[in-house]
Amino acid sequence: MPEPMPPEPYPSGGSRVPEDGAIAATGMGGAMDLATSEGETLEEPPVGPDGTGRPERARSLWSDAWRDLRRNPVFIISGLVILFLVFVSLWPSAIASGSPLKCDLAKAQEGSQPGAPFGYDGQGCNVYTRTVYGARTSVTVGVLATLGVALFGSVLGGLAGFFGGVWDSVLSRITDIFFAIPVVLGGLVLLSVVTSNTVWPVIGFMVLLGWPQISRIARGSVITAKQNDYVQAARALGASNSRMLLRHITPNAVAPVIVVATIALGTYISLEATLSYLGVGLKPPTVSWGIDISAASPYIRNAPHALLWPSGALALTVLAFIMLGDAVRDALDPKLR
Amino acid sequence: MGRYVIRRLLQMIPVFIGATLLIFLMVNVMGDPIAGLCGDRQCDPATAAQLEKEFGLDKPVWQQYLTYMGNVFTGDFGTAFNGQPVTELMASAFPVTIRLTIVAIIFEIVIGITLGVITGLRRGSPVDSGVLLVTLVVISVPTFVTGLLLQLLLGVQWGWIKPSVSSDATFGELIVPGLVLASVSLAYVTRLTRTSIAENKRSDYVRTAIAKGLPRRRVVTRHLLRNSLIPVVTFIGTDIGALMGGAIVTERIFNIHGVGFQLYQGILRQNTQTVVGFVTVLVLVFLVANLLVDLLYAVLDPRIRYA
Secondary structure, eight states: OOOOOOSSSSOTTOOOOOSOHHHHTTTSHHHHHHHHHHHHHHHSOOOOTTSSSOOOOOOOHHHHHHHHHHTOHHHHHHHHHHHHHHHHHHOGGGTOOSOTTOBOGGGTTOOOBTTBTTOBOTTSBBHHHHHHHHHHHHHHHHHHHHHHHHHHHHHHHHHHHHHOHHHHHHHHHHHHHHHTSOHHHHHHHHHTTOOOOSSHHHHHHHHHHHHHHHHHHHHHHHHHHHTSHHHHHHHHTTOOHHHIIIIIIHHHHHHHHHHHHHHHHHHHHHHHHHHHHHTSSSOTTSOOHHHHHHHHGGGTTTOTHHHHHHHHHHHHHHHHHHHHHHHHHHHHOGGGO | OHHHHHHHHHHHHHHHHHHHHHHHHIIIIISOTTGGGGTTSOOOHHHHHHHHHHTTTTSOHHHHHHHHHHHHHTTOOOBOTTSOBHHHHHHHHHHHHHHHHHHHHHHIIIIIHHHHHHHHHTTTSHHHHHHHHHHHHHHHSOHHHHHHHHIIIIIIISOSSOSSOOTTOOTTTTHHHHHHHHHHHHHHHHHHHHHHHHHHTTSHHHHHHHHTTOOHHHIIIIIIIHHHHHHHHHHHHHHHHHHHHHHHHHHHHTTOOSHHHHHHHHHHTTOHHHHHHHHHHHHHHHHHHHHHHHHHHHHHOTTOOOO
8 A cells, every 4th residue: 555645745844854755754654554554444344363253453553562562671671660669659568567757766877687678877767668668759759740741741732733823832932931941940949938748849840840841742743743644634524623633633643742751750750859859859757769868968978878779779760760761662663663 | 144143042032031030930929038038037027028128029020020130131130148249159150160061061072972973883782782771870860869979989988089079179170070960961962972873874975985985984073973963962052051050969969169059058048139140140051052052053064054
């Protein structure tokens, strides 16, 4: 089936024109494949591989990506680490007994011993218990901030890209403004006046400064998807704006957003720890790796273990999410096929 | 070219106003600008009212913003909590942070691009996989952890460097802090250069250059590198602003008295003038750096013409 050329030979803004026709629609090459393969299933009666069984579905971008992912060791390892983290943040008491807030000053800075494999910190708290309980905060902040940023950013960016016009220009200028403010700096200014010791101000701040990134990605990917033939066809058939957005554009424009959001999840966890380290993120009764690292840093000469274990847990968590994002990108990027 | 520069300069104005207004609102609406003036105690209401009148805080916020911006453009950034003019603080802080940023950028260019070229040319080799893995780890470990670990190892355990930087902050003292500041961007530069080199290696002009018998070194430096560096230059350019703003963490770890230190003090003591002043300058640096990068494009890539 010949690949139809899009009406515009290349997406606006692309200064480099690939010679290869197969890559010409990149960014949306996979989406085009998706569209044609769906077309095929409608035209030909589906035939199951073994006659009686379920008819084999045409492979979409998503099922293709899933097949790739299942064979990717990076995805499996990072996925297992993340599953473990989620389990630990839901049921921390399953692998750590005792309370993270119960500290005994007499044991301050003691090393590894039975019951406390990671030793004790400057306040005599059990480092192992605190590290295990700290996972919950990090995962909560990371997941909620990413969800907020992804929803807010993709709705704003997607609508601006779809409708264009004045609002698009205004939104682009607003994202420019947010990009000009360094993140850590904005966090210091905004969070230093907050006195609440819940995770919500930190999440709110991340959504506030994080949405422009996703909004740009979503806008670009909606604009590329909008130019595809099947969207023009849907418009010609009289589909309403909401139907075109939900049925035709969103499924084909959402992949880049998912990739960027997964990688951003790791960076948000890291950002939360950085802000907590600077003393403006989460406040002490909350158990957080950033707070523990900050508290341990003055005693780094005498009790480095109190700093190393939470740091290691933090690095491992961020690494797992970034590797997951990398693997998902490789699987969803049609250029690498 | 001239018209393009003017258009870009005009586009910078709304971004500049928006960003400074945003910071101004954050500081003024969320915090209490005069709370810091009475120390840790609560201000007594009469004093507070008098101070508010003196500083014009009883006026609407937009009017305060206009007055402030008017003063900034005549070179008056206000006074810090200890009575020092903010411009004096800037004069002592910015040279230090600029030195730190220069060290960081040199690391990014030298190490980042070298590693990127090596891995890009040998894609799939053990060196490539090793470097890729290391960059992933560097990206995942937050800067403050890298900084504390290096301080512990190099400064405390092995004694190669002094754990904290003196007030002079010479280039020699800033090598390790600069490396820490650069670490995450360094990893990104490596990955970016690698992808770009690997992509351009297959292009026609490289094949032509090899076919006409040019030595490999010349093909790589003159043909491949020049074209592959365009995205890298963009990244480093936009990174200048991020590095100067992100120096807060590094400067705190190594006790460097630069922009980050002054900002941190300003925020702790709720000193509006210091915070807004420094952020205004940082935003300007960021915008100018972005403009310079766009102009540099035309030098690196003759295909790009600005009308």
